[in-house]
Amino acid sequence: MASPREESVYMAKLAEQAERYDEIVEFMEKVVSVNSDELFMEERNLLFVVYKNVISAARQASWRIISSIEQKEESYGNERHVSSIKSYRYKIESELSSIYDDILKLLDTKLIGSASNEDSKVFYLKMKGDCHRYLTEFKIGTERKEAAKNTLFAYKSAQVGDHHPPNQIASVRHGGVRQKPIYSQMEQQNSKATSPTKTSIVN
Structure with a gap:
């Protein structure tokens, strides 16, 4: 059974x-x-x-x-x-x-x-960052600012777990798919997050 x-x-x-x-x-x-x-x-x-x-x-x-x-x-x-x-x-x-x-x-x-190993933890953290990143596409005001902040935190936590040098911009990887570097873009979005303008994030 x-x-x-x-x-x-x-x-x-x-x-x-x-x-x-x-x-x-x-x-x-x-x-x-x-x-x-x-x-x-x-x-x-x-x-x-x-x-x-x-x-x-x-x-x-x-x-x-x-x-x-x-x-x-x-x-x-x-x-x-x-x-x-x-x-x-x-x-x-x-x-x-x-x-x-x-x-x-x-x-x-x-x-x-x-997660009992770093690979699993990094996988989950990057997925968490992706979820928050997509939320920044349509959230506005405080919610958008919070989503942008959570995106950066998740990606940077994953970067630490992935043992990349601190000054290296990590790409998000899932199942062999590599996405464009997004750190600097998210930093810009975080500073503009209180604006009601909806800006689509480039994938």
């Missing part, structure tokens, strides 16, 4: 095959809740599937497209359309925030603390 952990992992794999990526987070929460040990490599990869297919792809792209349309309609003075687009954008932002909050909760309350 399969254990609760094995059953949840199986269901997460099933959700992956069905491309129901939001539900992978729910099943991985169950995996973590029934076991205090760190995730196995297979389980960690499932969490990365969420990052790749939900956070950095579909919904984030949707937000950027809708925001671009909103800006165009504002430039045309179509207030009626702008109002409808804003409501739709808020819905997407709410969905994104919910997903990020779920993953950040897993990382902060379980995964980072239970």
Whole structure:
């Protein structure tokens, strides 16, 4: 008979095959809740599937497209359309925030603390930095400033764990994917975070 952990992992794999990526987070929460040990490599990869297919792809792209349309309609003075687009954008932002909050909760309350080796800890810290970095795309005011600060802290913590020289700008790596250096960019965003202007972060 399969254990609760094995059953949840199986269901997460099933959700992956069905491309129901939001539900992978729910099943991985169950995996973590029934076991205090760190995730196995297979389980960690499932969490990365969420990052790749939900956070950095579909919904984030949707937000950027809708925001671009909103800006165009504002430039045309179509207030009626702008109002409808804003409501739709808020819905997407709410969905994104919910997903990020779920993953950040897993990382902060379980995964980072239970990591028994540096590779796992660095992996989780970089994922945490990514989540906060994407939040800076649509948050404004104090929330955006806080997200920018958390991004820098997570990335720099990961850099220490990865044993890079302090003056070397680290690139974020997940599953062999390298992203552009972002430290100086995030420093600039942190200083401008109180501005209501929404600035898309270059990936």
